[in-house]
Amino acid sequence: MATESSDSPYDKAKPFLAVVLMQFGYAGMSIISKHALNEGMSQHVLVVYRHAVATIVIAPFAFIFDRKVRPKMTLSIFFKIMLMGLLEPTIDQNLYYTGMKYTTATFASAMCNILPAFAFLMAWALRLEKVNIRKMHSQAKIIGTIVTVGGAMLMTLVKGTQLDLPWTKGYDQHASTGGLTKQDPIKGALMITTGCACWASFIILQAITLKSYPVELSLTAWICFMGTIEGTVLAVVMERGNPSAWSIALDYKLLAAVYSGVFCSGLAYYVQGLIMKRRGPVFVTAFNPLSMVIVAILGSFFLKEILYLGRVFGAVVIVTGLYLVLWGKSKDEPPSNSSNDHKVAASATQMATKTQERTETLNQDFVALDLTKVRPNDESD
Template sequence: MATESSNASYDRAKPFLAVILMQFGYAGMSIVSKHALNEGMSQHVLVVYRHAVATLAIAPFAFIFDRKVRPKMTLSIFFKIILLGLLEPTIDQNLYYTGMKYTTATFTAAMCNVLPAFAFLMAWGLRLEKVNIRKMHSQAKIIGTVVTVGGAMLMTLVKGTRLDLPWTKGYDQLASTSALTNHQDPIKGALMITIGCVCWACFIILQAITLKSYPVELSLTAWICFMGTIEGSILAVVMERGNLSAWSIGLDSKLLAAVYSGVICSGLAYYVQGLIMKRKGPVFVTAFNPLSMVIIAMLGSFFLKEILYLGRVIGAVVIVSGLYLVLWGKSKDEPLSNSSNDEVAGSATQIDTKMQERTESLNQEFVAIDLSRVRPTDESD
């Protein structure tokens, strides 16, 4: 019994562990990518290389493991995959990296915390998320969504005083030089990141819908990365026309950014995201983004010497507060659905057991009747 209980606890904890590890992966990607962009790498080329690497990494596993269970590709599924490749790998990531160039890794991660709000609104509109205005937990989800968006606006428009942390002292000149070199523009960057988050939320919702008709996570991930490579290449050729040097890459931070983000944040993340959505839904997948922001803020100030400002910290706190209102409301939905599922499963098991017992007793009665009929006949003979 103890072993069964521990296994059940671990099974319930697996989605939480997986999504937390995803956030650590995203945090590392933000730091590595920001460093590569600071070194002059084109964000459009980075998107192409990222998904080319992801395709090469995930396609062999999809071919081997999904060979016997992969459903037939239909025109409807193929169009959904094309749209998936356009939404997140192409539009969102180009806007995300461009927004990061105009701001900092910490600012970008904090702005991405509006993603759960957008995902919630879309899931609500498509009836993938249950909302009852009369219930407190549903009201919390709605209020939390509004607070999250308000925190993002606060963080964008209010800078506040600079926070002098011990490990960033002496880097004022470096920060100002970096801002001039990369033409930092927080408002323009925030606008791009916000539009990218809308595309990302659409991608997550569409991925959840596509998995219902094409329930092979590895193959779907490989297709998304492949389409993202093709569509991203078309965009990169247009944006970097005549600039062949933008495509050059060596054994440096540019290659590290492409390989890391491709394997961890496209290949593995899309696959794990699909698995989690099957159990917990699309809103749950996006709900842990603030963890990534905290990790990036710490790593960014240490390794990239990014300066933190009071207004942006307050905005980030407001975003997290709103987000966890959404999470609290979401958690109140879970026990009801889980208990109802358990009750249905338990009643089904009891019915099945009773039917088997009844069938066995009927069989025994029929055998007894047949024997009673056969014996008198034998004696008369």
Template sequence: MAIAMFSYDSAKPFLAVIFLQFGYAGMFTITKHALDEGMSQHVLVVYRHVVATIIIAPFALIFDRKIRPKMTLSIFLKIMLLGLLEPTIDQNLYYTGMKYTTATFTSAMCNVLPAFAFLMAWALRIEQVNLRKIHSQAKIIGTIVTVGGAMLMTLVKGAQLDLPWTKGYDALASTGSLTKQDPIKGALMITTGCVCWACFIILQAITLKSYPVELSLTAGICFMGAIEGSVVAAVMERGNPSAWSVGMDYKLLAAVYSGVICSGIGYYVQGLIMKRKGPVFVTAFSPLSMVIVAVLGSFFLKEILYMGRVLGAVVIVTGLYLVLWGKSKDQPPSNSSHDKAAEIATKTSTETQEMTVTTGSQEFVAVDITKIRLPDESA
């Protein structure tokens, strides 16, 4: 029973990060459909984080009210910067890049995120790297291979793959987008967004050390993202009030789904995983969402797959799992209950040994007389 509990406890970070990737995969597909129908990407960012704030704030107020640290100027500025990096800059660039490409292409390009996160974590000494060790060399080589795969996907198109469910559709019809396709421009926007996303993940890991309340931090990020995103949307959509209108359609579904699953729950679960496994682990499973999106995109959006992009995706996956293998050989400190129990047992054993005094063949045990309770005489 103990072994089973330990295995489940060790598997929880893996299950949580896989859940995140399935959530992101759904967001790629739903959002792409909403953008193709003409929804403003800037307005989507605002609505996404308004929804996330409404959903997550009550939980933060209830569950964190007794454990929430005092809000300092330093923490407030970090939350402002977090709201600017990912909810505002990254997502505006990311959604705009998606308009110029496809859902599959966008999800694959986002696989450069672990490479950027690894390099930043290495530079800030958050990630362990020893150039003499094979697993550290694997993480570095994997990072280089990942970037190379992203470049291959962007620059090499290759032959069109005629899948049974996409026959009869050409590339233009498969996108259904009102925006002219431009993979180079889209790739540059998505890559820049991934840099901001990596900065966000590293800063979130740092902020959690001084403000270790995941729900409250998530609510703060979503709230600041909604405010800062509103400023960007107001500037970009000035003179176009119709951009803010949504109905009971994919536009509303995209805002609610991405707000609840990818921002509200996503930031919270991401914070929990980071406290235990670090920021690089959180980003290492991105290829899973790419595979799911490729299947969903070809089925529901009739997106055409090309050989060059498939090969680039394979290279990206290879590089990322080199990074993941190297990461698995690290031994970060664990916070599991079993480790804590072992630590307490060891400490207790040590203290007991220190209290034991041996003189010749006689052994005496030192007793703290201040902790002896005498019977109550009045009884």
């Protein structure tokens, strides 16, 4: 029964459903955060508040559910966590939000589709991805990476004619930046691209760290905590002499910090770690185009963003390159080993019995969550 369950269509679909929900969450973050930035919120302070909220939300769950399976913290693991906190929560997100200030939410979301290309190149360099130049699927990954980068350049340099959608007629072309920051797509694109390189490095490092510290909740809490500390240092430097930048009220600024902290830092980091164990680091970045489409639609409605033909074409080129990479990735995944699946299923069944005896009073959803985390340890045993 356990083996059948592990091979069920629902189990196979869970990683896809998870990343799709992540993209909806990221789309909501882009819209809400862009509105907060348009209202004058400091991007550096937003990053700090975002990860402070994420730490507060995730840490209690990590303490409760990981206390029996959490491995010993070593200096090597702690150094990797510090580096992850610097790469993604601090450098990437500060660059991303600053780039968004210079452009639009739709532009920033579209540019993030170059992330899989960076992830593939870094995974290839670290031998986490297999590449055989003579094989068609490997050629597709290389060509897709080149096409993706070319699309990003096209989107940045070619604006094209304005697309007059029925609900965007009469929009001010500077409204999407809130009038507080002058649009500079080249500067914004460079910042977002650099941020994506840091994000890809973070994803690869997270995959490596999970091998020696396979507790997703605890790792997420540590990353958010270190991101809060390191981001605070940067924000204090960047906002020196401007204490009003730290003020917050019951408005979009607070909503942006809470929403992005809970859904896009806390939950996204955790879900990303779970999926990465099962499908690898490139798969995690596979569904970014969905977020771009959602942001483009919502941004034109709520942020009065205007679409341009050249940038839409550039986004299409980026997505084409993205799916060339993904097609190549899908062809080099090894077939599942039925005997290993059986061992995992049997081990999970034993752990389910033990955990249920220890946690009869806990909510069943949390028990299932705990089992998901400890399963890899049982497999290695």
